[in-house]
Amino acid sequence: MVRITARPGFGSPDCGTLFVDTIIAMPNNKASKKKRTKRGKKTVASGRSNSGQKRLNLEKRTSTKRGSLKRPAGKAKRRGFWSFLRFWLLRLTMLAFLALLCFTVYLDISIRKKFEGQKWALPAHVYTRPMELYIGQRFDEKLVLAELSELGYTRRSALDRVGSYRYSPSELAIYQREFRFWDELRPQQIIRLSLRAGRIEAISVEQPDVTAASHNTEIVRLEPRLFGSVSPMSHEDRSLLRIDEVPTELIEGLIANEDRQFRSHFGVNPLGIVRAMIRNMRAGRVVQGGSTLTQQLVKNYYLSSEQTYKRKAVEAIMAVLLELHYSKDEILQAYLNEVHLSQVGNRAIHGFGLASRYFFGRPLQELDLDQIAVLIAVNNGPSKYNPIRNPNNALQRRNLVLKTMLEQGVIDDAAYQRAIASDLKLSPTAARAALLSYPAFMGFVRQNLQQDYHQEDLLNDGLQIHTTLNPRIQESLEKAVREELAAVERDKGITANSLQVAAVVIRTDNGEVAAMLGDRNPSFSGYNRALNAKRPVGSLLKPFVYLTALEAPNKYSLASLVSDRSITVSQRGSPDWQPQNYDKQEHGDVMLVEALSRSYNLATVQLGMELGVDEVADTIRRLGYNDKVSELPSVLLGAVPMTVMDVGQLYLSLASGGFKTPIKGIRSVLSNENDPLARYSLDIEQVIEPEFTILINYALQDVVRNGTARSVLTGFRYDYGLAGKTGTTDDYRDSWFAGFSGNYLTVVWVGRDDYQSTGLTGASGAARLWSKTMQAMPLERFELGYSDAVVSQVVHYSVDPIRQDCSLSRNLPILIESLELENIPCANRIQYDLDNEDEMQHFEPWPKEPPARRKKKSWWQRLFD
16 A cells, blocks of 8 residues: 655745655565565575565565654755855845945046046156346356256267256256246256356357257356145146157166066056065065055055055055046056155155256256166165165175166166166255255245235146245355354353254345245244244334435434434333443433434434424334334334345335335246236335435435444455345344345344343344355445435534534535535535536535425325326
8 A cells, every 4th residue: 555645845935846655565464474475585695675675665664663753953954055055145245346346437437537547646846046147247156056056967078969058167057858937948958158258248049950050148047946836635746748858768777677567457467466476485574565666656646654454455456447437548648657766855856857956956858777777766665775874785786786687688688787886866956955954035926926916816726836045045155054053042041952043045136035934943834933922123214214314314314423322212101211331321412423423312203203203113014014013102113024125125115226126035936838927917116215214324324334234344354345234133132234235135133032132232133144154145335315416525523522623524415405504514514516527427506496395195195196
């Protein structure tokens, strides 16, 4: 009998398994037993018959039915677990694949968007002023050759390449580079300067690729030097290169040393990775990297430098994507512009173009093979192989680079031998590049940009800022401060390095800043005292008291007597003020010119109170001081806090012949397309009439010749007609000097940041630094202007104010209408002097009737005149 039943099986709960239970009723007799016995034996003999197998199955099923009808629980659970695991693993794998695909698409979009767009926010490059050479100029061999050296020009016997020069006592020939000035594009050219008796006699210019004859000119310019950058976005600095501008030796040398399979791999080099792993394991440390140039570009341009497997995996994916979309040349060009090669202060030098100028002072196209090899060596480790800080490491690595280039067939043996025998040949300014960033002047440049240019224009990338900085004068200023400030501390017993300094040098003809210091350490980029430190100026304001008096010629002249006696000034809401002279003495009646040259306090206050403090304050404001001037009597002795630049603006109005000229640090700004940016107009205003300018400047010359500043003349070889004024504040806290020649005005402050006494007067402190600075500069003589209204007169006076014997005399410039003033000492003995032939050439005879005084224009008329 057979019974068939269906029962739930194992596995999926939706499925069933059919089981067959067979019940066989067997006869219970001997025959059957025998038969079964035979069959059993037969089964044993033959292995197992089909009936025997069935019987075995029957017994098993019967036993199962009687006992447990289910399969073993452990086996069933295991089969269910692995089935469940396979199900979810398949799904997770699909999800991971989809996520990777989406991430790859995202990376692909990011790569193309950044690579095809604007890759870098280019900083504005800042240039010094160009050196000008003109016919008749005194030729300073040391100065000119130093300038050429800093610009990366190489002295050669033949002018066979751009960036070279040839010099002899009779001629200087220069093969100049192409350069974009603010007013013209100068092509490559050869200039020849004929020299005779220490001066430039003639200048000729010729184009090397043009057959036309050379032509003569009166003036030529050397290109300015790049010394800094301004970027609102980052501190990265670079100069972009096109792949066709890069020397072949650099490209092939870089590939030979960094990634020999660059032109054949797909962004990742598996063999290179394996090779690097083997070498690193053998060495027990990381001695070789497996990254391709493409991977290095991805790391530098898109990713961070963290050492994680995640970053390496992302780097590999991005490298492959980059290779899929762009050519090898495009990738290589981006790498050459992106790679970080050095750090100069807070400027990060990126790209081989800027690194070439930084290390060698020359464009990349002008480098020799050994210099190219140095750049490739630096690329392997910007810190370890920096040729400035680690020259030995750099030299060893350079030689290894050259050897590799020889082995890979990039160069031949002759070129290898020449290159390996060369030294590093760094630019003379490379080691001082951080010092030559001129942080004080750069602060002034930023201030000028904000004041003079539209903000939206300054956000453009790649601006070219041509400044007024003169590196030679800046060097003279820094050297004078470095040497003389230490000497002052030593001579006066002042604690070393306790004094601070701020200084500025300004051209008197146009207000351009030639040099600036904001700290005794020229490379300090913090607090800029020249722009921000407001300190009382003391006697520096006295000339403006005397100028106010001289502008009233019917009352005062340089010969007028001023009382230098004690005075008490009453002030509402304050105690009475009783000023004193520095020597604690009174000097009676003195001439106005003498009171200024000897810086008498009492005479100045007496005169100022007679004029009115408000009138003096108006003069100070008119000449260029824009901040508020408190109209208190203490203003007469300089109790007005000013910066060095404020003082410079005031004295520039005197040094420039009475014209108020805005001080500036920028000549022009060009866009990345070499178009000049529009700037706000500069207004130049005449604030002092010419005749009064003559009088006050004569008095300032007398300060240097006979007064408190006569010590500054020590060391000058020629008489430059220098004019200036010392300044000292209460308790000797501040030492000032402001003075000028025919072409430069220099203002110096010396003091302490904690406002403690220095023990220095203007003459014993700041004037010493001023003198050292000016002695090293190319000065022109300061000549007084000319006016028909001014005549030179012999003035008689007496040293003894009581006797008044008029036994002494001196020549003074005096306005014609001031000759009849009764307050001139020995006025009855003044007469119009025509004995001097020079005076007859410059002055007309005294007319019978004094000329009518020109009416001074009102401020309203001057505004619209």
